[in-house]
Amino acid sequence: MTVHKEIDAVTGTETTGHVWDGDLKELNKPLPRWWLTVLYSCIVWAIGYWVAYPAWPLIDGYTQGMLGYSQRSEVAKDVAAAKEAQAKFVAAIAERAPADIEKDADLMEFVLRGGATQFANNCAPCHGRGAQGFKGYPNLNDDDWLWGGTDENIERTVRYGIRSGHAESRESAMPRFGIDQILTSAQISDTATFVLSLSGTAGDPAAAERGKVVFAEQCVACHGAEGKGTLEMGAPNLTDGIWLYGGGKADVEETIRTGRGGVMPAWDGKLDPVTIKMLAIYVHALGGGK
Numbered sequence: 001m002t003v004h005k006e007i008d009a010v011t012g013t014e015t016t017g018h019v020w021d022g023d024l025k026e027l028n029k030p031l032p033r034w035w036l037t038v039l040y041s042c043i044v045w046a047i048g049y050w051v052a053y054p055a056w057p058l059i060d061g062y063t064q065g066m067l068g069y070s071q072r073s074e075v076a077k078d079v080a081a082a083k084e085a086q087a088k089f090v091a092a093i094a095e096r097a098p099a100d101i102e103k104d105a106d107l108m109e110f111v112l113r114g115g116a117t118q119f120a121n122n123c124a125p126c127h128g129r130g131a132q133g134f135k136g137y138p139n140l141n142d143d144d145w146l147w148g149g150t151d152e153n154i155e156r157t158v159r160y161g162i163r164s165g166h167a168e169s170r171e172s173a174m175p176r177f178g179i180d181q182i183l184t185s186a187q188i189s190d191t192a193t194f195v196l197s198l199s200g201t202a203g204d205p206a207a208a209e210r211g212k213v214v215f216a217e218q219c220v221a222c223h224g225a226e227g228k229g230t231l232e233m234g235a236p237n238l239t240d241g242i243w244l245y246g247g248g249k250a251d252v253e254e255t256i257r258t259g260r261g262g263v264m265p266a267w268d269g270k271l272d273p274v275t276i277k278m279l280a281i282y283v284h285a286l287g288g289g290k
Ligand code: HEC
Pocket: 119, 122, 123, 124, 125, 126, 127, 136, 137, 138, 140, 144, 145, 146, 147, 148, 149, 154, 157, 158, 162, 234, 261, 262, 263, 264, 265, 267, 279, 280, 283
């Protein structure tokens, strides 16, 4: 090709020889060498990448690449490594008694972290993220226990549940004194007044006296002579001012009238034994457990 090179008078740059409209000339300004080098190296690198790594979509699947890399296999490797690191902790938890685990700082860190995650996944919907509880769902942070706050008690509660239908479940319930016409409305009102007086809420003294008589006949079998509750029956302490179903007079009357029986599911079979033990130790640690 013949090229009519000429130097442009204004810019002093060589022209390509292309001319438009008679006098419009194109300057010869090639792309800088460094820029081209980068461009070509990128192209070479991209081709190498396509060959080495998964790259092109196919009709079903994608090109796998020669290195056999996939994010899935990377994750699987990480998970396997984490499982291996956990294995010795898991074995120790399975073997050792809770009290013994609690003395081991490293093991406890593992238990508390794992327990917190499991709690958030399985228990928080009912007991709250901070285990603070809601009406009918006990607060697990305080040291007030329906069924007992030792590691063993808590583990049993979590494993078999409460009124859960599991053969080993914790049973017993607060009877329906009103609905089943064991007590009249007046007696229920009097008994509620007496129950509230146990935690220092004063009411009509004459009503409380009458309620005390009813309490002695109907309630002490489960709640104890002083109303302090019985763990074996899951019957709450009525003297501590902590209420599962509310501590207003109307709440207490409602409890006596309709009975109560909260249901906590059994986790046996849904969570493995090590996870259940971790959860028990975690809950125990939350509440300054007994
Ligand atoms: C479907 C709701 C629900 C879920 C989910 C649930 N709980 Fe409960 N839990 C309850 C109820 C209701 C009670 C109170 C039962 C009663 O009134 O005796 C309870 C009681 C307990 C108690 C006994 C407290 C005491 O004072 O003795 C513990 C411990 C406990 N739950 C731990 C857990 C743990 C740990 C999990 C997660 C693995 C969990 N709960 C999941 C509803 C639930």
